Amino acid sequence: MNIVREQPAKTTVKLKIEIPVVDLKPFLDKAVKRISQEVKIPGFRPGHVTYEILKNKIGEMDIYQEAARLVIDATLPQAVQKEKIDFVGQPNIAIEQVAPGNALIYTAEFALMPTVTLKDYKKISAKKKPVTVDEKKYKQTLEQLRKMQAVSKPVERAAKTGDKAVIEFAITLAGVAVEGGQGKHVPVTLGEHTFIPGFEEQLVGMKAKDTKNFKVTFPKEYGTKHLAGRECDVTATVEAVQEVTLPELNDALAKTLKFNSLTDLEKAIRENIAKELEQEANRVFETAIIEDLIKQGEFDPIPEPMLQSELDRMLQELKQEIEQQGAKYEDYLKHIKKTEAELRTAWKTKAEQRIKGALILKLVGELEKVEVSEAEIDEQVKQYQTMYKDAADYADKINSLEFRSYVRTVKRNDKVMEALKKYAAGDTKK
Numbered sequence: 001m002n003i004v005r006e007q008p009a010k011t012t013v014k015l016k017i018e019i020p021v022v023d024l025k026p027f028l029d030k031a032v033k034r035i036s037q038e039v040k041i042p043g044f045r046p047g048h049v050t051y052e053i054l055k056n057k058i059g060e061m062d063i064y065q066e067a068a069r070l071v072i073d074a075t076l077p078q079a080v081q082k083e084k085i086d087f088v089g090q091p092n093i094a095i096e097q098v099a100p101g102n103a104l105i106y107t108a109e110f111a112l113m114p115t116v117t118l119k120d121y122k123k124i125s126a127k128k129k130p131v132t133v134d135e136k137k138y139k140q141t142l143e144q145l146r147k148m149q150a151v152s153k154p155v156e157r158a159a160k161t162g163d164k165a166v167i168e169f170a171i172t173l174a175g176v177a178v179e180g181g182q183g184k185h186v187p188v189t190l191g192e193h194t195f196i197p198g199f200e201e202q203l204v205g206m207k208a209k210d211t212k213n214f215k216v217t218f219p220k221e222y223g224t225k226h227l228a229g230r231e232c233d234v235t236a237t238v239e240a241v242q243e244v245t246l247p248e249l250n251d252a253l254a255k256t257l258k259f260n261s262l263t264d265l266e267k268a269i270r271e272n273i274a275k276e277l278e279q280e281a282n283r284v285f286e287t288a289i290i291e292d293l294i295k296q297g298e299f300d301p302i303p304e305p306m307l308q309s310e311l312d313r314m315l316q317e318l319k320q321e322i323e324q325q326g327a328k329y330e331d332y333l334k335h336i337k338k339t340e341a342e343l344r345t346a347w348k349t350k351a352e353q354r355i356k357g358a359l360i361l362k363l364v365g366e367l368e369k370v371e372v373s374e375a376e377i378d379e380q381v382k383q384y385q386t387m388y389k390d391a392a393d394y395a396d397k398i399n400s401l402e403f404r405s406y407v408r409t410v411k412r413n414d415k416v417m418e419a420l421k422k423y424a425a426g427d428t429k430k
Helices: 025-036 051-058 060-083 135-148 199-203 251-256 262-296 304-324 329-336 340-346 348-367 374-387 392-398 401-424
Strands: 002-009 012-019 087-097 104-112 116-118 151-154 164-173 176-189 211-217 231-245 297-299
Touching: 002 060, 012 060, 025 051, 025 060, 051 060, 060 087, 060 104, 087 304, 104 304, 116 348, 135 262, 176 199, 176 231, 199 211, 199 231, 251 262, 262 297, 262 348, 262 401, 297 348, 304 329, 304 340, 304 348, 340 348, 348 401, 374 392, 374 401, 392 401
Parallel strands: none
Antiparallel strands: 002 012, 012 104, 087 104, 116 297, 151 231, 164 176, 164 231, 211 231
């Protein structure tokens, strides 16, 4: 195998690979066997046709084309390893010469993994914000727990703030029904302000079977642009009025929530809020660290295949998030009035930042000599196996080499980030 290396651009490498005629025979034999398993020839069992007979049946060039594919599959990984090419995406392969009695020549062009240099990754200006439990959030959480245990009962009177009104409604704009602006048997707790501003207030004083026409104005920052700031007409009928009784904040309420006492419940709420705030503070801190390092970094141009691959990943994440919420991806695109192509264009800068962040973590991992042991990967894989033991579709995925590689990357990045947090905190010791 002869290899000629070229670099047509800073971000690409092109290999011209020549396989001498003498090295082609084993691949031609494999090609004959593979093709003869699919081509029926009277008097011969599949896979047992001679070269000459198959050549007369389908033509010699078809055999050479199949052999060329086998040659590339076998020799390209060897060439990449020999030339030490760190590439991204799939190489662009072209056969330049394939003919009986001649050497096989093909080219493979690779998009190179961008390199990044950092001035001093141990000098980070980002700081973690201290976490304090917000009393307002604590009280809101307690109130939400009370509402979850609330008891509703029908009443024969006009609705007042705090009641639950079950309604049927229709919203129109200039006489045209608003998409999604209709509903039947919809419960609305008056005073919670979960509907359009002013909507719930109009229901106060209405009794069961009362119908009322009124106007509401959508907020200026409303997501659906043609409704933002617009005044619309509403027809609402109250189907039922229910009085809502909230339980007292006491030990009895705590016990219904599986706690021994109100004190235990309040302690658990504060701890959970503190945990959530700590997780959010860590997320913000980690993002700030990466942004700091991106600012001090010098990056090679990001190859287009790498950018498109990251955009693919971002779209897949969005699809999974939407499906987990029980919605459809196509409906989401219609709702935001964007095509997938428009999303890809809008996300280009974000995708570039994500790639740069990943490149930084990779570089710092190398500089810090961060390693992940096979035992660590085994432990993580076992946790996933336990988590998805009833999901047969995940079994093969979790046990695959690709998944182990994914786990290795995640754990390595976690270790790198912990090191960067220490440096951001002022600990510059190795």
